[in-house]
Amino acid sequence: MVIRLKKLLTVLACAVLAITLLACGMGVVMAIDTRTDDYVPIRQLDPEKPMVALTFDDGPYGPVTKRIVKALQEVGGRATFFVVGSRIEGREESIRMIADAGCEFGNHTYDHVNLRSRGSTSISEQLKKTDEALEKVVGRRTTVLRPPGGTYSKNLSTLTDLPIVLWTIDTMDWSHQNCARSVKRVLDNVHDGDIILMHDLFLPTAEAAEKVIVALTEQGYQLVTVSELLAYRDSVDGILVKNDG
Numbered sequence: 001m002v003i004r005l006k007k008l009l010t011v012l013a014c015a016v017l018a019i020t021l022l023a024c025g026m027g028v029v030m031a032i033d034t035r036t037d038d039y040v041p042i043r044q045l046d047p048e049k050p051m052v053a054l055t056f057d058d059g060p061y062g063p064v065t066k067r068i069v070k071a072l073q074e075v076g077g078r079a080t081f082f083v084v085g086s087r088i089e090g091r092e093e094s095i096r097m098i099a100d101a102g103c104e105f106g107n108h109t110y111d112h113v114n115l116r117s118r119g120s121t122s123i124s125e126q127l128k129k130t131d132e133a134l135e136k137v138v139g140r141r142t143t144v145l146r147p148p149g150g151t152y153s154k155n156l157s158t159l160t161d162l163p164i165v166l167w168t169i170d171t172m173d174w175s176h177q178n179c180a181r182s183v184k185r186v187l188d189n190v191h192d193g194d195i196i197l198m199h200d201l202f203l204p205t206a207e208a209a210e211k212v213i214v215a216l217t218e219q220g221y222q223l224v225t226v227s228e229l230l231a232y233r234d235s236v237d238g239i240l241v242k243n244d245g
């Protein structure tokens with residue numbers, strides 16, 4: 001009798017677990033990040049609809065970063081922020097806003113260094129220090145990496161498990177700091193699967209991002225993180241190393 005009861009309880013427990021898993025799966029697809037054992041939420045997206053990954057480098061910088069995050073939240077979009085580790089302390093509010101909006105953190109080194117000019121130990125240190133600074137604020141690590149200036153040495157992929165991400169559309173916002181030019185650059189060139197490079201350091205970039213976020217959403221684009229793009233597309237241009245484990 002005791003054995004039967006035990007069996008029944010086990011069956012019941014399995015059924016409850018199965019129903020729970022099914023219910024969770026219907027809402028959000030979760031991918032386990034094996035590098036950190038953290039969960040990286042990958043949303044349920046429509047693979048038939050176009051996707052674009054907006055990416056912002058060199059921040060955070062409150063007056064710009066916060067405007068971009070707000071604009072994304074208004075349309076239910078997400079983006080990837082390639083943060084500079086040394087800029088995290090003192091700008092915790094921006095970091096928390098990025099995390100709360102479900103956006104992704106990318107590693108852009110601690111001191112924005114040219115990785116081609118650094119040895120292995122220094123590179124590893126730069127990446128680790130950025131993760132430590134981020135973890136202190138939001139308990140998360142970066143999940144993608146972009147080398148500053150897009151410069152890297154051949155051995156970079158041996159020093160990290162993260163996907164190494166470049167871009168397919170460069171707005172050159174840092175150079176011209178002109179809202180209209182950044183917007184035009186994106187809207188004239190955008191296609192499904194693009195990774196767009198901007199910098200959340202300049203006010204004209206905040207304005208451009210606000211316009212681009214609205215325009216792309218109106219055109220039917222899903223605004224996604226780089227990791228979401230990698231999860232939903234078999235091949236993604238602008239990715240140097242996929243490192244998908």
Ligand SMILES: [Zn+2]
Pocket residue numbers: 057058108112148149
């Ligand atoms: Zn940079």
